[in-house]
Amino acid sequence: MFAIYKKELRSYFINAIGYVYVGVFLAAAALMCCYTTLISKTYDTGTYFTMLLFSFIILIPLLTMKLFAEEKKLRTEQLLMTAPVSIWGMVLGKFFAAATLFVGTVLVSCINLFPLYVYANTERLSQDAQVFRIGPSTPEIISCVIGVILIGLAFISIGLFVSSLTENQLAAAVITVAIILVMLILGIVNEFIHVYAIRFVIDWISIASRFTNFTTGILDYSAILYYLSISGVFLLLTVRVYDKRRWG
Amino acid sequence: MIKIEHLVKNYGTNCAVDDISFEVKKGEIVGLLGPNGAGKSTTMNILTGYLSATSGSVSIAGFNVLDNPMEAKKHIGYLPEQPPLYMDMTVEEYLIFNYNLKGCKLNRTKHLEEICDVVKIRDVYHRVIKNLSKGYRQRVGIAQALIGSPEVIIFDEPTVGLDPKQIIEVRNLLRNLGRDHTVILSTHILQEVQAVCDRIVIINKGKIVANELTENITRAVENTRRFQIKICGPQKEVLAMLRAKSGIVSAEVLSQRDGDAYTYTIESEVGVDIRKNLFYTLAEKNWPLIGMEALGMSLEDIFIAIVDQSSNKKKYERRSTKGRTKVEQEIAKNILEKTTAQDSDGFSALFDSDDNKKN
Structure with a gap:
């Protein structure tokens, strides 16, 4: 499993795709951070993180599209399947490689929030009076980062699953984009629905609406469990795809 | 293993x-x-x-x-x-x-x-x-x-x-x-x-x-004898003689003609060397033998024969008169039979007995 993990991580940076992903992610995050906090003159980072989720629509498929599709096209999956590595080992190796790059980039993008702290410091000095609270809320940021990472991992496992279904990278990317888009947009669509029952169900399913708790600094266990289960279910499905192909 | x-x-x-x-x-x-x-x-x-x-x-x-x-x-x-x-x-x-x-x-x-x-x-x-x-x-x-x-x-x-x-x-x-x-x-x-x-x-x-x-x-391949021979003499009689001769499995006349000589392909039985015998017979009849060439049988021929026979016997038999030779057919059949019967010594025994005959 570790060999596959290493190989995948390395291959992100042999091809341009790893650099493109990191570059676009950091640029988009910086831009969104500027608009949602500095230009909007607020210390509230909730909007920034919510917008970050929407950038995943394009960014996560970049990471996951080739993971299995390329192996299938080059017939190299035969090598992995006949090596003394279990299917779980193969799937998790790939998942963790994508996850490492993703989590790493998210953590690096936290640099964007430092200007807020710097501004808060100067503002606090300039005001003589003891203002109750100036500056961004650190617990809120931490809970948001945790939420964003968990949602990203869920999306990665969805992308991984889609990639295992096709040998065309482009098809894998497009389908993943569609799925992530639907999952994120559900929350917005919900506001236009007036039937309570439907709203309740969609609200329960929606990834974005569960994220609102995180933006207020609440570590919502049910949401964490929900995101982790999505990852788990799609990883399991990917394993099943390979299991089934053997028997096909 | x-x-x-x-x-x-x-x-x-x-x-x-x-x-x-x-x-x-x-x-x-x-x-x-x-x-x-x-x-x-x-x-x-x-x-x-x-x-x-x-x-x-x-x-x-x-x-x-x-x-x-x-x-x-x-x-x-x-x-x-x-x-x-x-x-x-x-x-x-x-x-x-x-x-x-x-x-x-x-x-x-x-x-x-x-x-x-x-x-x-x-x-x-x-x-x-x-x-x-x-x-x-x-x-x-x-x-x-x-x-x-x-x-x-x-x-x-x-x-x-x-x-x-x-x-x-x-x-x-x-x-x-x-x-x-x-x-x-x-x-x-x-x-x-x-x-x-x-x-x-x-x-x-x-x-x-x-x-x-x-x-x-x-x-099995080496034991097969297939020859292309050139004989001066009346085509029909020569062919009849060749076909009737013991030790020869099959004889065909080719269309090539060289003066009064015709070219024939013959196959001897597995393990039987008929060259000398054939020479004396022809000499007796006063039909000069002016050429003899051994035709090797390749592994390919046997392989194709085996595959053909195993996939479709009727189709194979129809084609065999043109393409495949009888000896190949025989060998293929033996191998096939042996495999089907799971008789481990059948095939080898066949050739052992031929060798014995030869000796």
Whole structure:
């Protein structure tokens, strides 16, 4: 499993795709951070993180599209399947490689929030009076980062699953984009629905609406469990795809 | 070392492998032969655990591939039909990846160096696989299969795409590997099988139609006598005489005519040398024999005969009068019968008795 993990991580940076992903992610995050906090003159980072989720629509498929599709096209999956590595080992190796790059980039993008702290410091000095609270809320940021990472991992496992279904990278990317888009947009669509029952169900399913708790600094266990289960279910499905192909 | 029992693989309603059983002993080189779509690759994929069998069992070095895949796979080196290469890696990176993937415990630098020397890829060691020629890619694929020095090595058409010199090198390599590894290879090239393998297993339409030691088949080929002879004399009478003569299985006249001489092809019975006898007979009749040429029978002919007979007897018989000769037919039939009857000595016994007759 570790060999596959290493190989995948390395291959992100042999091809341009790893650099493109990191570059676009950091640029988009910086831009969104500027608009949602500095230009909007607020210390509230909730909007920034919510917008970050929407950038995943394009960014996560970049990471996951080739993971299995390329192996299938080059017939190299035969090598992995006949090596003394279990299917779980193969799937998790790939998942963790994508996850490492993703989590790493998210953590690096936290640099964007430092200007807020710097501004808060100067503002606090300039005001003589003891203002109750100036500056961004650190617990809120931490809970948001945790939420964003968990949602990203869920999306990665969805992308991984889609990639295992096709040998065309482009098809894998497009389908993943569609799925992530639907999952994120559900929350917005919900506001236009007036039937309570439907709203309740969609609200329960929606990834974005569960994220609102995180933006207020609440570590919502049910949401964490929900995101982790999505990852788990799609990883399991990917394993099943390979299991089934053997028997096909 | 390898034990295959009643292996069946269905793709939907299509039966790719139909009840195959055979065993490969330690240190044996077995050639898997068969026309396209016969089920060779499927069999190999099942052996290596890439596919699962519909029913039946496969065990490698005592480990069942289905029940204990991890242990079984540790004992296998596999080169699929299309070498599984990552085009954007260098040869070095690729081999190191495989070394790690297989969890190999040998000294890495030394082991990889040895393998590179064996398959002669030292000079491309630091190049990107994408830029290598097909022959080199194939060799990198072979190198990959040798990593970890597995006890069982399975090659699916290892010499495809290599130049003649490389083919000979790979054959020598296979022969050397056969000394301390068990090797299964599939191929279309019959000389290869003849040159390398201890035993030949012929598969057609998912069934084993022959499972025979190479030397037996080679002997069968050598024992056949087919001649092209040129005789001056009345065509019909000569032909009648040839057909009536004991020891001759068949005689045909060819359309070539050279003065008053006609060319005939004759086949003698297996193990009977009729040349002298024929000469005296012709001399008696006063029909000068002005040319005689032995026509070799190739392994190909036997292979085609076996496959044809196993797939469709009627079709085969119809064609046989034109193309195949009776002796080939006979040999193919014997091999087929032997395989069907599971009578281990039938085939060899046939030729033993012929040898006795000759002596």
